[in-house]
Amino acid sequence: MKFIKFFLTLLILFNFNLAKAENENLKNEITKNLRCLICQGQSIYDSDSEFANSLKSLVKQKLDDGYKEKEIYDFLKDKYGEWILYEPEFNKNTYFLWLLPILMFLIGGAIIFKLFILKKN
Amino acid sequence: MKVKFFPFFLSLIFVLIFIVFYKGLNKSNIYAPDNIIEKKVPSFSGKLFNQEKEVTSSEIFAEKKFYLVNIWASWCIPCREEHSLLMELNKMKNLEIIGINYKDKTDNAKSFLNELKNPYDLIILDKNGTISIEWGAYGVPETFLISDKNIIKKIIGPLNTDSLSEIKDLVK
């Protein structure tokens, strides 16, 4: 549980405060976090395929309609599956993805800590 | 004991990675969201082809019969392939075919329909492609079969004789 808490605080800390940004910037930001289904491997922002261009207009439309960033992600996840989001959500499928590196870090720290404790004895 | 345990554990991990990679080799790395069938018809509104009129999805799918939504464009080559199949489906009485004209020039679309005939009972214009996204489509052509405001079948890419007979079976 502590892991998750630690992690959530990290997340909150890093959720960029975009409130001030205009819709145009927000649109760019959002489309950079979406993966294109046509040229898979590019973001919607980077891609110039028809699908990507449509999606760019859609994001703009939704922002003008007053959608929040999160709501747009949810909307698209609903239509195309989680694959379209470049940032994997934190759920049962991705606990390992998010926590394993942190766990590695802690294990590494423990080993180094042990090194110095051992020395003293 | 501890010394013996670690190499064993490590080997186990590598064996696991090997198995996963081996299985992964046979999987396609191209993603297609075909297993996602949204139950309800999405809500949208759009202009009609050839008429200065806006319609909403609830108006279009009001009746209790089968609808076939087909996303097409005059510039899309596979759309030509499937056109004859759509013409055949057009003959069915209890099936209404609705075209979504994806990012097309009206003139080109008109000559496309003049040349190959018009299978659609209704055509909605999708100038910037956003209506197609509401449907969860990502390319042209894509086709959806709707019964009682639910999507019961989704076909990515052009229709073929198999999908045609499947649709016919469902509509009966």
Next chain:
Amino acid sequence: MPSIIGFYSLTFGLIISFLIIFFSIQNFKNSDSLDKKIVTFTFLQFLFVFISFIGLILSFVNSDFSNETVFNHSHTTKPLFYKISGTWGNHEGSLLLWLLVLTLFIFIFLIKSNAQPKKYRILTLLFQQVIIIGFFIFLLKTSNPFNYILPIPEEGLGLNPILQDPALAIHPPILYLGYVGSSIIFSSALAATSTNYLSKEWAKHIKIWVLISWIFLSLGILLGSIWAYYELGWGGFWFWDPVENVSLMPWLALITLLHCVIVMEKRLILTSWAVILSIATFSLSMCGTFLVRSGILNSVHTFANDPERGLFILIFLFSLIFLSLFIFFFFHKTDNKNLNSLNLFSKETSIIVNNWFMMYFLSVVLIGTIYPIFLDVISSEKISVGPPFYHKLIIPFLIPFLIAMTLGLKFKWIKSEIEDKKNLIIFFLISVLISILIVRNFDTNFLIYSVLISSAFFLFFVTVRDFFVKKFSSFSQNISHFGFSLLILSILFNNFLTNETIINLKVGQTHVAEKFIIKFEDVNQSSQKNYESVVGKFSVKNNDGKTDILYPELRIYNQPNIVTSEAYIKTNFFLDKFMTMNYVQNEEYFNIRYQTKPLMLWIWISVILISLGGLTSLLKKKYES
């Protein structure tokens, strides 16, 4: 004709492998010094692979379409330069290049290691031959570059136009020098473990190879990045794409190993760790080859994939991993007695901390890259792991990493002592102050970025001062760390201050933005040797009254039929102006992207500085010995 010579030459090369193994085993038991024959055979092997490689190049130059590889990847209208670079711009040819570098490196290793014990040298050669044989078989069985086709086609299929580029022509060879260099480290570490030769001498000797591989890998990655920046057409230079990640992973492992070997050279501690890292480095290079060549991952850089090839590399990779695990656990004796003298505030400790963070970054990249495969196989769920994931897990950890790096430079070996504390505190305060003043103007998370920029500035100032105080005593170390601080600062400022506009314009139209006015002046079409060129002319009038003229280009290649967008980049010392144009389906207007990107040049310069540190360290070593 060159194809036939190439093929037979390759077969001879394989046969020589067995001769080398035979003589090596004989020599291992019987004599005190290394048999001259072995060195000769190693050279011969290199020569045969070299002839084979030349054979393939000649086939490409002559456009010999009876050769399947040439047919698939070349075309008569292609300029000569790209005919040659096309040799390694495809799977078969690039593997032949791998093999060429493998045989070259082991030959160099043999003639340069006279001072090392005989058993160790022979074992290194043997392990290296195992790898070489693996690649020979892989090449001949699954990806023979000299396959014959009948009837002989009139014309080839052509090289993917986005690969027809000078930076990308030399990118693969340089990257491979780095990748393959790690194979020497791998073989050598295994040989040193089995002969119990994990000593200060070994550390000193292997450090050269670590440096060489690392420098080439850095330059290779840099070239790839520059190429992506101007060719892929959207102004980014790093996308956390799987193919990029697999080159970053061995790089991270190598730089960790380099630090570790430096400690080992001085103190003879961390020996097991050095061996593990040596094994990991090459395994990661191979793993990268597997991930890229098998097509198991979905990437923007498309390679021809073939599951059969993937399976071969997979089995080969895991055989090598299990072989090294066996050798490591069977022969290696842990020796911890030196660890007892480890002091908390010493250079050794700070390098251990460096290794700790590097391993964390490596695990983030590794897990992020392969996790989607695991999830797909285990639960059939498909997800994408993209830039936000890496940023969230890496950026926060950069802060303690940078601070530890700065302090580490000020620690001394063995003793628990830190140099000029007073100056460090002053520099730290200055950095914090500057960062707060700068970050205040940005529209981002204030706290995290002011702390991050402070720590980068801290490293920056401390290293700059050391250039003046220490002069040349630790020049290479200093320049690399200075380069790193510059890299972080350039990337951060580039990120914050980049200005992007995407608009649709017809010829003659004008777009008025807050800071500039873009006018689409003109468009010109012309015919080039193997493509049609469409060049737009744009004038950008800035607020300060100056006007730039930019010429982004579209190239319509006929063979294969692909449209590429060539960015027009006006580079100066502090700012890049970047423009691309693209066709839009069924419309008369073009889609224009215009970006002003500050400090782009400095990102490249700082990577060069980082590598320069490695180079000076290498030269200094040569000079001393």
